[in-house]
Amino acid sequence: MRYSQLLLPTLKETPAEAEIVSHQLLLRAGFIRKLTAGIYAYLPLGLRTLRKIEAIVREEMNRAGAQELLLPMVQPADLWQESGRWEKYGPELLRFVDRHQRASCLGPTHEEVITDLVRMNVHSYKELPLNLYQIQTKFRDEIRPRFGLMRGREFVMKDGYSFDADEAAAGITYNKMKEAYSRIFARCGLSCRAVEADTGTIGGNFSHEFMVLAATGEDTIVVCTACDYAANMEKATCPPPAPAATLPAMLELERIATPGQKTVEEVTAFLGITPDQLVKTMIYLADGKPVAALVRGDHEVQPVKLKNLLGVVDVELAGEDTIRKICDLVPGYLGPIGLTMPVVADHQVMVMANMVTGANQEDVHLKNVNLGRDFTVSQAGDLRMATAVDSCPQCHGRLELPRGIEVGHIFKLGTSYSEALQATFLDDHGKRQPFVMGCYGIGVSRCIAAAIEQNHDDNGIIFPLPIAPFQVILLNLSPKDVEISRGADNLYEELTSRGIDTLHDDRNERPGIKFKDADLIGIPLRVMVGKRFAEAGEVEIKQRASGDTQVLPMAGAADALVAMLDRIMTGAPKA
């Protein structure tokens, strides 16, 4: 491709709307432009990288035995009503009616559609296993789209769905997908970690997320420094504490005036105690009904754990107004005693004695509160976020809590969808069975952002070769010089004819501008034809990542570039 003909509007300055580096660089390097919140146009360079990632995904999915298809984006409401998700899926499911007043939606995911397709067309165990995937634009009306391609409303996703005859076969498929995912992300040049995850709205019973480690990641994950344990915050278990050998004697319940002291910090400082002697009472609305969740003062409630413990669809932290109006309580002075709503406790609270809580009265706290004597709980369990001071639930090793970007997510779905949609086959005994399903997502467009978060410097993007929009950028440093231009043109022709993705910067610009643009857009290899060529027949090759430069005769330049590309490709995790 000739740069002079390419739509590549690079920006010298960072647009004010971009906060994180991948978003800034995608805009500056002319990869994407925003149409409206969370919706982006891919310019030629952005599309090239997107296609390269797609190609890797296809290769590895096909290699793992999956087949590509393409499913509709507009979906009828009745399918979603059949699965029950028309009600369950929140407002991020964009719903609309067509001209015949039929309720429809834009597909945020395709379990319903694929299950429908399979139930209509697959009837025998002999046709299993079946693993189908597509690469398609999804639409989710995200509450808050942000960070460019990191969380768009419209985004490109690879979603795959597997159908197996039984749990064991589904397990094999799941592991195959897990392997395929590791290969995909490695080939994209992403440093990635698989973590155990909660299954969320998609449903099911087992799941891993693939997290690209990056400080700008939206998720915190929990990884053990000693063993292979890794989980996200929603899943990372905090095992119940060993029961204390001797419980301290229960002291007499005491009321203390704590005027103006609301937060854990304020109350503990005021009373001269540590946060682990205090119990936080958090009011949540569980499917609309208030519930009090108790955790130790130095812990945080993990809403997904609370949701799972309560067995409800949705939990939401009650706002101050809700607490005052609906519950008739005073925020900042909440406590478990005398509550009419259900009270659930983290199991760390279950082993506390003589705790401090709010008194459910303005400016008053209670001391020496004891479970059993002063209040009871309806349920106890793991309700809190893991912290860096917790130890690994698997090996008791030290935990770290780095940030990550979720680029892939795989689920064992079991039979929830096949049962809801009555998708069944006949097994080898002629017995009707629901398909055992799995589903597998990759945020393809998000991978671009993740790759940039992991691979950039002050000058711009440093693309891993397999996903770079071009492999080589050829700079003609003296476009007005006939001889130099002829040399550059010839080299460009040769590289192109040898199948190398080459961007030829033939613009009538000064060298400095070409260097800056080349660095910004992150092409792995840069070859320069300039004065040196005119004087000595030599060209220069510079590697974007290392900055290493070599000078060599024009005659051997194409061979050298091919060899370098080979070396980089095979040095990267092999396909």
Add this chain to the structure above:
RNA sequence: CGGGACGUGGCUCAGUCUGGUAGAGCACAGCGUUCGGGACGCUGGGGUCGGAGGUUCGAAUCCUCUCGUCCCGACCA
């Protein structure tokens, strides 16, 4: 949806507090000088100051409403 910030030419921003006929840099077009890390000079085009209403002799500036964007929280590839 809650909290915060912002909206002035394609981009970055000044001007708003204290009302008085819209600015700079970059980008773009022309000419000239330059030409190996985002050159310089001269000239030129381009702006409903997000929108609507109001106050005022006069509004980018003050008031009301509204739309949009960005950031923080609850969702997720």
